[in-house]
Amino acid sequence: xxxxxxxEALSRLARIQLDAxxxxxxxxxxxxxxxxxxxxxAVATDGVEPLAHPLExxxxxxxDEITEQDQRANLQHGAPATEAGYYLxxxxxx
Amino acid sequence: xxxxFPATLKGLAAGLARGDFTSVDLTQHYLARIAALDPRxxxxxSVYPERxxxxxxxxxxxxxxxANGPLLGIPYANKDIFCAAGTRTxxxxxxxxxxxxxxxxxxxxxxTAAGMVMSGKTNMDEFAMGSSNxxxxxxxxxNPWNLDCVPGGSSGGSAAAxxxxxxxxxxxxxxxxxxxxxxxxxxxxxxxPTYGRVSRYGMIAFxxxxxxxxxxxxxxxxxxxxxxxxxxxxxxxxxxxxxxxxDFTRELDAPLRGLRIGLPREFFDAALDPAVGSxxxxxxxxxxxxxxxxxxxxxxxxxxxIPAYYILSSAECSSNLSRYDGVRxxxxxxxxxxxxxxxTRSRAEGFGAExxxxxxxxxxxxxxxxxxxxxxxxxRLRRLIKEDFQAAFADxxxxxxxxxxxxxxxxxxxxxxxxxxxxxxxxxxxxxLAGLPAASIPAGFVNELPVGLQLIGNYFSEAKVxxxxxxxxGETDWHQxxxxxxxxx
Numbered sequence: 001x002x003x004x005x006x007x008e009a010l011s012r013l014a015r016i017q018l019d020a021x022x023x024x025x026x027x028x029x030x031x032x033x034x035x036x037x038x039x040x041x042a043v044a045t046d047g048v049e050p051l052a053h054p055l056e057x058x059x060x061x062x063x064d065e066i067t068e069q070d071q072r073a074n075l076q077h078g079a080p081a082t083e084a085g086y087y088l089x090x091x092x093x094x
Numbered sequence: 095x096x097x098x099f100p101a102t103l104k105g106l107a108a109g110l111a112r113g114d115f116t117s118v119d120l121t122q123h124y125l126a127r128i129a130a131l132d133p134r135x136x137x138x139x140s141v142y143p144e145r146x147x148x149x150x151x152x153x154x155x156x157x158x159x160x161a162n163g164p165l166l167g168i169p170y171a172n173k174d175i176f177c178a179a180g181t182r183t184x185x186x187x188x189x190x191x192x193x194x195x196x197x198x199x200x201x202x203x204x205x206t207a208a209g210m211v212m213s214g215k216t217n218m219d220e221f222a223m224g225s226s227n228x229x230x231x232x233x234x235x236x237n238p239w240n241l242d243c244v245p246g247g248s249s250g251g252s253a254a255a256x257x258x259x260x261x262x263x264x265x266x267x268x269x270x271x272x273x274x275x276x277x278x279x280x281x282x283x284x285x286x287p288t289y290g291r292v293s294r295y296g297m298i299a300f301x302x303x304x305x306x307x308x309x310x311x312x313x314x315x316x317x318x319x320x321x322x323x324x325x326x327x328x329x330x331x332x333x334x335x336x337x338x339x340x341d342f343t344r345e346l347d348a349p350l351r352g353l354r355i356g357l358p359r360e361f362f363d364a365a366l367d368p369a370v371g372s373x374x375x376x377x378x379x380x381x382x383x384x385x386x387x388x389x390x391x392x393x394x395x396x397x398x399x400i401p402a403y404y405i406l407s408s409a410e411c412s413s414n415l416s417r418y419d420g421v422r423x424x425x426x427x428x429x430x431x432x433x434x435x436x437x438t439r440s441r442a443e444g445f446g447a448e449x450x451x452x453x454x455x456x457x458x459x460x461x462x463x464x465x466x467x468x469x470x471x472x473x474r475l476r477r478l479i480k481e482d483f484q485a486a487f488a489d490x491x492x493x494x495x496x497x498x499x500x501x502x503x504x505x506x507x508x509x510x511x512x513x514x515x516x517x518x519x520x521x522x523x524x525x526x527l528a529g530l531p532a533a534s535i536p537a538g539f540v541n542e543l544p545v546g547l548q549l550i551g552n553y554f555s556e557a558k559v560x561x562x563x564x565x566x567x568g569e570t571d572w573h574q575x576x577x578x579x580x581x582x583x
Contacts, residue, residue, distance in 0.1 A: 014457040017442040050473030054529025080426035
């Protein structure tokens with residue numbers, strides 16, 4: 001149902017590099033999964049309101065007060081590369 | 095040190111309170127069992143003997159000062175999806191293989207406050223995406239009842255650890271059946287609470303409108319004890335249910351006379367293994383003897399739960415897992431050429447095949463031009479499924495059926511066929527879409543493998559679900575069977 005070019009386009013959107021072998025397998029597997037998913041079309045859902053959340057609760061609000069303390073060092077401890085409190089990535093602007 | 099300890103949390107609490115043994119004795123006992131037996135099961139990803147023994151000594155000291163409590167000093171195994179400060183929290187993914195949690199999940203914080211001792215972190219399907227525990231980066235967990243079979247997933251390590259008596263109880267999470275399916279396959283008890291009962295703070299996200307933590311143990315009574323400690327409103331989880339704390343043991347012994355149990359005809363369909371079906375017939379006969387009346391009901395829309403679930407959960411997963419970018423935490427590829435290369439290669443190397451499949455399915459379902467046909471359609475079905483349950487609960491107090499269409503299958507049997515694997519969850523996903531509480535309890539054996547009975551309650555009726563499960567366990571001994579090779583506990 002999805003061809004290799006479409007799988008490759010999806011992989012770019014999802015930022016996951018795929019090799020040719022993975023792409024070929026996904027053509028079959030995603031096709032089978034989408035066949036399963038197509039079963040939904042057997043049910044008429046016109047006029048049914050989409051349900052995003054089981055309890056349909058409203059987002060809770062709280063006073064606009066600072067509740068978090070600075071944890072930068074703790075949270076950056078496991079980062080792959082940091083310097084002076086910043087995350088390091090490859091050069092973006094030449 | 096005693097050679098034999100009680101099996102249940104209830105029994106262990108009584109022994110600790112009487113001074114029959116200490117928490118350090120007990121913790122050493124379970125650590126020794128893990129060391130001796132887990133090489134055959136692979137149910138733990140990480141074990142923390144020093145940390146556990148220090149916590150146990152702390153519990154003993156607290157008891158000496160007069161502290162008491164139903165869980166004080168009792169060890170538990172923690173699914174490796176819950177952050178525990180200072181320990182690796184991998185979610186069974188290469189992506190988080192070196193991730194040390196910088197804080198405690200609310201569940202961990204609450205169990206620690208109740209005096210429980212975390213012995214280690216249990217194996218699972220990668221990011222909780224799987225029904226067999228075979229997608230773990232650390233290799234599959236094996237079923238204690240038959241080492242060639244899967245334990246179910248995704249909380250398969252927790253289920254196998256409890257079934258093999260490597261821990262008296264464990265945490266699990268259930269997005270589409272991940273507590274109930276492994277509980278059924280391993281012959282233990284597990285409950286997925288109502289969505290919003292157990293805080294998701296510090297529980298690594300898969301599909302946020304479906305994910306729910308819960309306990310796994312050897313009896314319904316033990317589930318109630320552990321649920322008491324795990325549940326509670328948490329301001330740090332935006333979907334935490336704002337409800338007062340409850341005692342889930344309060345109705346355990348209530349009589350079942352007049353209880354109306356609905357049996358969905360869609361759950362007793364052609365997909366159900368007839369041998370599993372006859373076990374369930376006998377289980378329902380036990381409930382009838384206790385005074386319950388069973389009647390057939392219909393949950394017609396649940397036939398579409400699997401496709402709706404795989405669209406919604408994959409869509410939410412593709413969004414949630416975008417955080418793994420190789421920048422802030424987790425795996426980073428070597429020598430990235432540029433930022434794009436950093437993202438795409440880190441994610442390619444860090445995620446396993448099933449996680450990639452789901453991210454791609456979710457990306458597709460949410461992409462321009464397909465959103466209405468897939469995502470919005472699945473959300474509409476979700477409402478119909480919820481309404482089916484609500485209509486049923488107008489006439490019945492509880493819904494009963496199989497947890498799974500079969501007993502545990504063999505390792506590798508479904509691993510190459512994602513759709514066959516997804517159909518393992520045919521009776522469990524509708525409950526997550528509706529957000530209802532549901533338990534799985536042992537109800538017999540087929541080919542020497544355990545069968546699970548699923549009990550589904552209305553919103554926030556965990557006490558009723560556990561009441562029915564507890565009364566059933568008062569009349570049966572399926573929950574007390576142990577695999578022969580694991581020895582006496």
